[in-house]
Amino acid sequence: MSDIEQAPPGVDITVPSVARMYDYFLGGTDNFEVDRIAGEKIRANMPEAMDTAWANRGFLQRSVRWLAEQGIRQFIDIGAGLPTMNNTHDAAQAVIPDARILYVDNDPLVRVHANKLLEGATGTAFITADFRDPDGLFGQQTAQEAIDFTEPVGLLVVALTHFVPDEDDPWGLIQRYMSRLAPGSYLALSAATDDRQSARALGTIKEEYSKSTAAVHMRTRAEVTRLFTGLELVPPYDGAGREISYTGEWGAEDPVAADSDGSRWAYCGVARKTA
Numbered sequence: 499m500s501d502i503e504q505a506p507p508g509v510d511i512t513v514p515s516v517a518r519m520y521d522y523f524l525g526g527t528d529n530f531e532v533d534r535i536a537g538e539k540i541r542a543n544m545p546e547a548m549d550t551a552w553a554n555r556g557f558l559q560r561s562v563r564w565l566a567e568q569g570i571r572q573f574i575d576i577g578a579g580l581p582t583m584n585n586t587h588d589a590a591q592a593v594i595p596d597a598r599i600l601y602v603d604n605d606p607l608v609r610v611h612a613n614k615l616l617e618g619a620t621g622t623a624f625i626t627a628d629f630r631d632p633d634g635l636f637g638q639q640t641a642q643e644a645i646d647f648t649e650p651v652g653l654l655v656v657a658l659t660h661f662v663p664d665e666d667d668p669w670g671l672i673q674r675y676m677s678r679l680a681p682g683s684y685l686a687l688s689a690a691t692d693d694r695q696s697a698r699a700l701g702t703i704k705e706e707y708s709k710s711t712a713a714v715h716m717r718t719r720a721e722v723t724r725l726f727t728g729l730e731l732v733p734p735y736d737g738a739g740r741e742i743s744y745t746g747e748w749g750a751e752d753p754v755a756a757d758s759d760g761s762r763w764a765y766c767g768v769a770r771k772t773a
């Protein structure tokens with residue numbers, strides 16, 4: 499965004515947005531001063547913040563590619579965000595050229611961005627919807643037209659559930675989404691954790707996000723594992739068990755080298771709906 503900071507209609511640039519802060523951590527340009535200030539305050543106590551964002555993004559790209567290699571031809575990407583390069587449709591269509599992707603987000607700037615980015619991108623659609631309202635999401639005509647619910651789907655919920663408080667039951671919401679999808683569908687999910695992180699970094703992160711469009715809710719390994727209840731986790735890398743991992747490790751050729759400080763801020767997993 500230019501530093502004159504012209505906001506598209508409906509976009510509030512007085513409050514940091516979690517979508518735009520993530521864009522800032524990825525080195526993008528779809529953010530405003532208020533997002534950059536919040537991002538820099540976090541980086542002051544979490545110098546690896548940009549690595550954290552990239553480790554998460556890498557998980558999304560590797561898992562989408564892997565799912566396409568398993569024959570998944572359609573994806574629902576909830577909390578899609580603002581990235582400009584190597585998006586879900588790029589990763590999926592590199593394997594299956596006619597793969598279809600339904601992007602979903604509740605941030606008004608993401609809609610503006612998606613309208614531009616997806617112009618001419620075949621097989622893609624975007625809807626504004628809230629993850630916490632599966633009926634509202636699935637009820638949209640564009641969703642019904644984009645996805646064949648009789649065939650398996652790759653459901654992506656990447657770096658989103660930590661913006662959903664316990665009271666809104668992210669565990670139950672994931673169950674509701676998966677119950678709508680055909681057997682053979684997969685869930686790919688990552689979620690921030692406070693396991694083994696410093697109180698100082700956590701304090702700053704929580705404070706900055708509490709002033710943004712969504713407060714952050716870090717979860718333990720057990721709490722993230724519980725998001726996959728009823729599904730069959732796939733091993734995150736050769737030699738691993740059926741379990742979640744840190745984001746950098748998933749699908750990594752060398753999981754030891756990929757186990758960076760940044761990557762340890764989020765767990766992830768990919769799991770199959772078997773019946």
Ligand SMILES: C[S@@+](CC[C@H](N)C(=O)[O-])C[C@H]1O[C@@H](n2cnc3c(N)ncnc32)[C@H](O)[C@@H]1O
Pocket residue numbers: 516517520554555558576577578579580581602603604605608627628629630655656657658661712
């Ligand atoms: C950290 S970004 C992750 C972007 C992308 N999934 C990735 O991992 O690279 C989180 C995204 O979730 C969106 N989001 C947060 N809460 C949401 C909700 N309740 N419903 C839909 N989208 C939401 C934000 O607007 C933002 O774009």
